[in-house]
Amino acid sequence: MPHREQHPNRGTSITITGLGIHTPPKVVTNDDLALTLETSDEWIRQRTGICQRRVVAPGVYTSDMATAAGRDAIADAGVKPEDIDLVIVATLTPDNFTPATAARVADNLGCVNAGAFDLSAACAGFVYGLAMATGTISAGIHKRVLVIGAEIFSRILDMEDRTTAILFGDGAGAAVVEAVPGAGGILGFDLGCDGSGADVLGIPAGGSRMPASIETVQGRQHYLKMDGKEVYRFATRVVGHSAHKVLDTCGYEVSDIDLYVPHQANLRIIESGAEKMGIPKDRIFTNLQKYGNTSAASVPLCLYEARAEGRLKDGDLVLLMGFGAGLSWGSALMRWGTGAADPAE
Numbered sequence: 001m002p003h004r005e006q007h008p009n010r011g012t013s014i015t016i017t018g019l020g021i022h023t024p025p026k027v028v029t030n031d032d033l034a035l036t037l038e039t040s041d042e043w044i045r046q047r048t049g050i051c052q053r054r055v056v057a058p059g060v061y062t063s064d065m066a067t068a069a070g071r072d073a074i075a076d077a078g079v080k081p082e083d084i085d086l087v088i089v090a091t092l093t094p095d096n097f098t099p100a101t102a103a104r105v106a107d108n109l110g111c112v113n114a115g116a117f118d119l120s121a122a123c124a125g126f127v128y129g130l131a132m133a134t135g136t137i138s139a140g141i142h143k144r145v146l147v148i149g150a151e152i153f154s155r156i157l158d159m160e161d162r163t164t165a166i167l168f169g170d171g172a173g174a175a176v177v178e179a180v181p182g183a184g185g186i187l188g189f190d191l192g193c194d195g196s197g198a199d200v201l202g203i204p205a206g207g208s209r210m211p212a213s214i215e216t217v218q219g220r221q222h223y224l225k226m227d228g229k230e231v232y233r234f235a236t237r238v239v240g241h242s243a244h245k246v247l248d249t250c251g252y253e254v255s256d257i258d259l260y261v262p263h264q265a266n267l268r269i270i271e272s273g274a275e276k277m278g279i280p281k282d283r284i285f286t287n288l289q290k291y292g293n294t295s296a297a298s299v300p301l302c303l304y305e306a307r308a309e310g311r312l313k314d315g316d317l318v319l320l321m322g323f324g325a326g327l328s329w330g331s332a333l334m335r336w337g338t339g340a341a342d343p344a345e
Contacts, residue, residue: 013185014134015334018077018176021304022068022150023291024054030166037162044166049267053169053292055154061095063104065172066150069300070109073146073174081110084176085142088132089118090125090149090296092325093156105148114146122201123263123324124191125149125296126173127332130320131189133177148174149296156203158223167266168224169292173300184315184335190246192238197327200230232269234327239273242331243319250333254278258316259306259336263323264288264298273321285311295324312336 029052030041044050056065066089074081087109089102102116121128126149133145150172159165177186205221206212216222239262247254260279262270264286274284285306294301299320306312314337323329 011181012179013182013335014137014177014179015185015337016175016303017178017180018073018075018079019300019304019307020069020072020074020076020174021301022065022072022172023301024056024060024065024170026055026057027052028055028169033166036159037165039162039166047266047268048167049286049288050166050292051289054171056152056170060152062091062093062150062152062172063095063101063108065152065170066091066101066105066148066174067108069150069172069174070105070146070148073176074109077176077178079144079176082113084109084111084114084144084146086133086136086145087111087114087116088129088145088147089116090121090129090147091118091151092120092122092125092295093152094118101150102148111146121296121322121324121328121330122326123265123293123295123298124322124326124328124330126299127189127320127322127330128191128328130175130177130186130332131191131330134186134189137177137179144176144178146174146176148172149294149298149300151295151297153224153293153295156222156224158220161223163228164224164226167293169294171291171294171297171301173297173304175300175303184337186332186334188246188250188333190242190249190331192242192330193326193328194234195326197230197234198325200227200234200327201225201325231327232266235265235269235323236272236276238323238327238329239269239321240276242329243277243321246331246333247319252317252333256317257283257319259312259318260284260321261299261302261306261318262321264291264302265293265323296322298322
């Protein structure tokens with residue numbers, strides 16, 4: 001089957017040239033949660049694979065973490081803040097509804113020539129942001145885009161709700177995306193959403209549908225609510241479908257994948273999806289045992305650590321996958337490296 005790129009750019013490839021992350025220093029273990037919740041380390045590990053998560057200190061905001069991750073990504077790419085044309089921050093936990101957290105981040109970083117906006121696609125947010133960056137570069141609108149996934153879930157969790165309190169953590173990951181000479185790079189995307197499941201995972205109050213009031217605060221409606229069983233059914237169903245779609249579009253097989261980087265929601269979901277697709281465990285990267293579910297930050301956190309651990313090498317075919325509230329999902333296929341020739345061409 002011939003290999004096809006969804007976003008061809010003759011003579012160049014659109015790829016990630018820099019990565020950066022930020023994780024808060026404070027670690028909250030399962031045993032820590034067991035002090036106030038009816039749970040245990042063993043119960044959480046068996047059902048989720050999570051051992052600990054990171055939590056920000058008071059006075060730290062999503063824009064602060066996004067700025068730290070973005071600064072490192074820019075340095076890693078070997079460019080200057082003023083070289084960035086667009087800043088995209090994927091987040092469910094912005095500093096404010098408005099202005100966009102991305103506006104503060106761009107200002108903090110000194111990206112004086114950049115447009116900036118927030119993107120709300122939940123745990124698929126980074127992949128959506130990567131698609132937006134690829135599209136705008138391919139169209140010639142921008143040359144260099146900074147995509148950041150950043151979340152402070154510790155501030156939207158009901159710590160009396162075991163369903164959500166054990167799962168999520170805080171963190172940020174960033175990537176510089178640009179066109180470079182050569183083949184490979186970002187090959188294609190599959191983005192989707194099933195809005196009929198919008199109420200399965202979300203925050204009921206605070207928007208125009210249910211404005212903040214004494215009643216919504218007393219009813220704990222400003223915290224994240226989740227139907228865990230429905231989310232599990234959705235995730236295990238859509239992961240394989242989306243992965244096969246982007247692979248088929250680009251002309252590859254599952255056996256061609258060198259590294260699978262899924263959203264770090266739950267180890268059972270990750271392993272179930274990979275097993276159905278036929279991806280061996282040694283080709284899956286996970287770090288949720290350390291960070292829990294960091295939503296839009298999870299994929300870039302994995303990319304950064306996979307590279308640091310030598311699991312991500314130039315020429316590797318990498319499948320990225322995000323899925324979450326919406327219910328939204330997104331897959332991206334890329335040949336890792338800057339201008340590396342595709343060995344399959």
